[in-house]
Amino acid sequence: MIRSMTAFGSARLDSDAGSLSAEIRSVNNRYLDLSLRIPEDLRFAESRVRDLVGRQTLRGKVELKLSYAAIDREALRPIDAEAVRALAEQLQWARRLIPDLPAPTLAELPREGALRGGLDAEVWLPLCEQACERALEEFGAARLREGARLAQAMLDMADEIDDIVVRVEAELPALVRQHQDRVAQRLREALEAASPEGFAAIGGAELTARIAQEASLFGLRVDVAEELTRLRSHLQELREILSGRHASSARGGSGKRLDFLFQEMNREANTLGSKAAALSVTQAAIDLKLLIEQMREQAQNIE
Numbered sequence: 074m075i076r077s078m079t080a081f082g083s084a085r086l087d088s089d090a091g092s093l094s095a096e097i098r099s100v101n102n103r104y105l106d107l108s109l110r111i112p113e114d115l116r117f118a119e120s121r122v123r124d125l126v127g128r129q130t131l132r133g134k135v136e137l138k139l140s141y142a143a144i145d146r147e148a149l150r151p152i153d154a155e156a157v158r159a160l161a162e163q164l165q166w167a168r169r170l171i172p173d174l175p176a177p178t179l180a181e182l183p184r185e186g187a188l189r190g191g192l193d194a195e196v197w198l199p200l201c202e203q204a205c206e207r208a209l210e211e212f213g214a215a216r217l218r219e220g221a222r223l224a225q226a227m228l229d230m231a232d233e234i235d236d237i238v239v240r241v242e243a244e245l246p247a248l249v250r251q252h253q254d255r256v257a258q259r260l261r262e263a264l265e266a267a268s269p270e271g272f273a274a275i276g277g278a279e280l281t282a283r284i285a286q287e288a289s290l291f292g293l294r295v296d297v298a299e300e301l302t303r304l305r306s307h308l309q310e311l312r313e314i315l316s317g318r319h320a321s322s323a324r325g326g327s328g329k330r331l332d333f334l335f336q337e338m339n340r341e342a343n344t345l346g347s348k349a350a351a352l353s354v355t356q357a358a359i360d361l362k363l364l365i366e367q368m369r370e371q372a373q374n375i376e
Contacts, residue, residue: 074317075327076376077219078102078133082212086204090196091143095204097126097212101374102134110138117194118201125205129213131326132376137208139201143192216376223375224315227331227368231308234338234364238301238308241345241357245298248351297348300341304361307338311368328375335369 078101085094107126111119118139126137160177168174311334314327342365346358 074217075220075224075315076213076216077223077374078216078328078376079219079374080212080215082208082210082215084204084207084211086200086207088196088200089144090193090200091141093139093141093197093200093204095137095139095201095208097135097137097205097208099130099133099135099212102132105130105132106134108134108136110136112139112141114192115139115141115197115201118198121198121202122205125202125209129209130376132328137205139204141192141197220375223371224317227371228312228315230364230368231311234304234361235308237357237360237364238304241297241354242301244351244353245301248354297345297354300345300348304338304341304345307334307341310334311338326376328372331372331375332369335365335372338365339369 078099081096081098083094083096085092105127107123107130109119109122111122122137122139126135164174164176311331314330314334317327339362342358342361345361346355349355349358
């Protein structure tokens, strides 16, 4: 399938330990550029998160953000009475030196069995994985939807290119004959102006053969049938790529294949323009180059 490099996905998980949110967004980039914004308390999940993202993305500037809110278990523990008494004695002693020293708030009183430390990796790592997987699922669906829109836009442009190729092919035989006749007439006029006597000495059959030979060589120089055939072949390959049948096997994704293909199509359009023997062919070459460039711009967003 054709996937866009521009997408967004998010997910939120709630559990007894707290809540965890994951957001992933990406824009087009030549290579995979992954940036993680993870709180220090969740650094133990970094390698796993990188692995999950790397499985689904080949190219793009990707940013993934994790955030959490842990339930304060300390506030749910009963107050340690003995510790509070000891704290009160210390407070009375301290107020002899600092009379206006404030008393601690209820939340600051010591709790029974209170042990402060970092997040439990066994609890939070699965939460990180699940949140990232859900965000990536939404992210992947968005990439497919946008990729389908980009593919359809390029297919529509490919149909326009096909119409131009058909039009030029229909005009080509008449253009070649027209220019062969024009060259033959110019050659005849040049020979007559340069040497009327010599022209008379040359046999009609020989002169006709020479003129036909020169006209034929010129016709080959303005014949663009080969370029049109290659353009048709490139259009067929374009439709194959956009069908998604090559996406899974292509190293670097479909975007790089399309980039190379558009370079080849642009080369044929340039050759068509350089061989143009009529204004209509010149205009066709210009239209082809514009359409190819528009497709190339669209392909910049495809993985």
